[in-house]
Amino acid sequence: MRARNFAVYLAAFVVATSAAMTSRLSAQSPGFHNAPNSAAQMKNPYWDNAQAAAGGKKLYSQNCAQCHGNNLQGMGPAPTLTSESMKNATPGDLFWFITNGDLSKGMPSWSQLPKQQRWQIVTFLKLKNGEPGQP
Amino acid sequence: MEEPGNLEIEAKGLTASPQDGNSFLSGVMEFEYGAKGWWTTEFYLDGQTTANESTIFTGFRWENRFRLLMHEHRFNPVAYVEYEDLSGADKSYLEIVGFDSRYDALVPNRAASRERAHELETRLIVSSDFNGWNAAENFIAEKNLNGAPWEFGYGLALSRPLSLLASADECVLCRENFQAGLELYGGLGTTNRLTLHQTSQYLAPVISWQVRNALFKLSPTFGLTDASFPAMLRFGVSYEFAGFGRKLRKAFQ
Numbered sequence: 001m002r003a004r005n006f007a008v009y010l011a012a013f014v015v016a017t018s019a020a021m022t023s024r025l026s027a028q029s030p031g032f033h034n035a036p037n038s039a040a041q042m043k044n045p046y047w048d049n050a051q052a053a054a055g056g057k058k059l060y061s062q063n064c065a066q067c068h069g070n071n072l073q074g075m076g077p078a079p080t081l082t083s084e085s086m087k088n089a090t091p092g093d094l095f096w097f098i099t100n101g102d103l104s105k106g107m108p109s110w111s112q113l114p115k116q117q118r119w120q121i122v123t124f125l126k127l128k129n130g131e132p133g134q135p
Numbered sequence: 136m137e138e139p140g141n142l143e144i145e146a147k148g149l150t151a152s153p154q155d156g157n158s159f160l161s162g163v164m165e166f167e168y169g170a171k172g173w174w175t176t177e178f179y180l181d182g183q184t185t186a187n188e189s190t191i192f193t194g195f196r197w198e199n200r201f202r203l204l205m206h207e208h209r210f211n212p213v214a215y216v217e218y219e220d221l222s223g224a225d226k227s228y229l230e231i232v233g234f235d236s237r238y239d240a241l242v243p244n245r246a247a248s249r250e251r252a253h254e255l256e257t258r259l260i261v262s263s264d265f266n267g268w269n270a271a272e273n274f275i276a277e278k279n280l281n282g283a284p285w286e287f288g289y290g291l292a293l294s295r296p297l298s299l300l301a302s303a304d305e306c307v308l309c310r311e312n313f314q315a316g317l318e319l320y321g322g323l324g325t326t327n328r329l330t331l332h333q334t335s336q337y338l339a340p341v342i343s344w345q346v347r348n349a350l351f352k353l354s355p356t357f358g359l360t361d362a363s364f365p366a367m368l369r370f371g372v373s374y375e376f377a378g379f380g381r382k383l384r385k386a387f388q
Contacts, residue, residue, distance in 0.1 A: 054303030062347075066377040067140075076381060100206045103172030108138045111207045114267045114299040117311075 032085065032093035033102060042092030045116075046123045056124030059117055063110065072128055077106055087129045094122045136202060136213070137169035140380035145373035149228055151364045156241045159185040161193075161226040168379070173202040183226045188244045194221035196229075200260075215258035215273075223250030228367070230256065231335050232277045233286030233325050236362035253280040267299040273320075284327050290320035294341065307346055316341045318354070321363075335363040348375045 032039075046052035061070070067078035074080035089097075098118050101109035110118060137143055145165040152158040161183040170176050177198040184190035198217035224247035226240055255278045262271040273290035294316025302309050321336035323329060339356035354369040 051303050052300070055301035058303065058305065059301050101172055103202065103205050106139045106172055108136070108169070108172045109207055111211075111264050112269065114296060115264075116267070116299040117301050120301055 032089040033097045035093045035096040039092045039096035040090040042090075042095055044091035044095070044119055044122055044126070046119050047091065047126075049123065052120045053123045053127050055117075056120035056122070056127075059113070059121050060124050063113070064121070072125075081125060082129060086125070087131070091119075091122050091126060094125060095119060098122065136173075136200060137167050137175045138377075139169040139172050140378055141169045142376040142379035143167040143373050144376070145371055147227070147229075147369070147371040149226070149367055149369045151237075151240070151367040153237050153240050153364055156237075157186040157188055159183055159226050159240065161228070163227045163229065165373075173205065175200045179229075181221060181225050181227050183224065183244075185226075185244055191222075191224060191244055191248060193225035193227070193248075194219065196221070198256075210261050210263050213260040213262070215256075215260055217256040217258075219252065219254040219256060221252050221254070223247040223252065230275055230277070230288055230290070231320055231322050231337065232256075232275055232288035233322050234333055234335075234362070235286075235288075235322055236333075236335050237358070237364045238362070240364075254278060255280060268293060268295045269316075284325045286325050287323035287329065288321065289323055290318065292316060292318045292341075312345045314341075314343045314345075316343075321359075333362055334360065336360045337363055337367075339369070348377065349373065350375075 046056075064081075067075060068081050069075045069078075072081035080086075086094075095115075095118055097107075098110050098121060099115075100111075101107040103109065110121075113121075143166075145163075145167065147163040147165060148160060150158070150160045161181070163182075164180045165177055166179075167175060167177040177196075177200075179196040179198070181193045181195065182191060183193055196217055196219045198215065201214045201216075203212045203214055223239075223242065224244045228235070257276050259274045260271060262269060264270075269292075271290075271292045273288075275288040275290070277286045277288070278284075279286075294314055296311055297313045297315060298310035301311050306312070318339045318341055319337070320339075321331070322334035323331065324334060336359040337356050338359055339354045341352065341354040343350055343352045350371075350373045352369075352371040352373075356364075356367040356369055358364050358366065
């Protein structure tokens with residue numbers, strides 16, 4: 001009986017958590033890969049840091065190049081990372097997309113990387129897209 | 136979760152010297168494939184060797200993990216479903232459920248091998264990342280399909296890289312390649328008796344070291360209750376084959 005009660009509480013917790021998260025999702029508006037407006041407001045803490053960008057290059061090689069190519073050219077279903085939409089995306093949009101991914105389209109979430117390292121990758125990508133000074 | 140198209144092969148080991156019993160070393164080969172961004176599938180082969188007894192293959196497991204939410208949140212749930220076909224002599228202790236205890240390991244291999252368990256293991260894994268820390272909570276419910284009651288267990292883990300920033304240079308021994316953590320796990324009884332009493336409970340510091348595509352793990356594990364092994368050593372090495380699925384498809388085109 002106690003086990004059944006526990007299972008009911010657990011199911012209620014999962015349903016309530018999912019509902020709360022779904023309502024948060026509905027607050028999003030279409031941006032770079034459906035990034036919410038708040039993402040664009042995030043500032044890159046390493047925007048002018050050459051060391052951080054070099055670390056981002058290494059992280060890109062380790063985690064991203066296998067799909068997007070060593071020169072960001074894209075491979076198969078993984079798109080190029082030097083497109084117009086990449087150039088137009090804010091650092092915050094990119095950070096949000098790297099963090100969340102697009103699981104249904106094959107882009108994994110990289111949230112297991114510390115956020116400092118995700119910003120390093122953003123710094124590197126922005127640098128490769130000719131925007132070293134964008135915060 | 137494994138990245139889509141990647142294959143990770145891991146060799147896991149566990150060794151212990153139970154009081155009143157023979158020392159043993161168990162080994163598990165794990166093949167983990169990222170089928171989709173939200174789905175990872177794994178196949179395990181289990182075996183063990185016990186001093187003064189024998190070396191035996193103990194069975195296999197097939198596991199699937201499904202990410203329940205498509206975006207990152209403060210808490211990220213993953214559903215885990217595993218089928219196990221293992222003999223009673225399995226000593227890999229990948230999970231502790233019900234009243235699993237150190238006394239189970241005292242049964243000689245010859246006798247324990249006669250028992251065959253077809254089990255369904257389910258888990259709800261909830262993980263969260265904050266300030267570089269990763270916290271993961273597991274709730275485990277396991278059912279012997281031959282009719283025994285559901286057995287429950289849990290796992291709590293906290294880990295963090297030693298450095299949150301990546302250095303500019305390629306390096307092997309730099310701090311960002313090391314991760315330290317602590318795990319607490321154990322049984323929670325069965326549907327007939329949900330309790331911590333007479334269950335095994337373990338506390339285990341974990342250190343891991345990433346060298347390119349390889350990951351080494353070491354975890355001295357300490358028993359907290361009478362039913363637990365006083366000490367075990369868990370270790371593992373894994374290697375990730377990036378883009379395995381794509382290369383395989385190419386080879387057959």
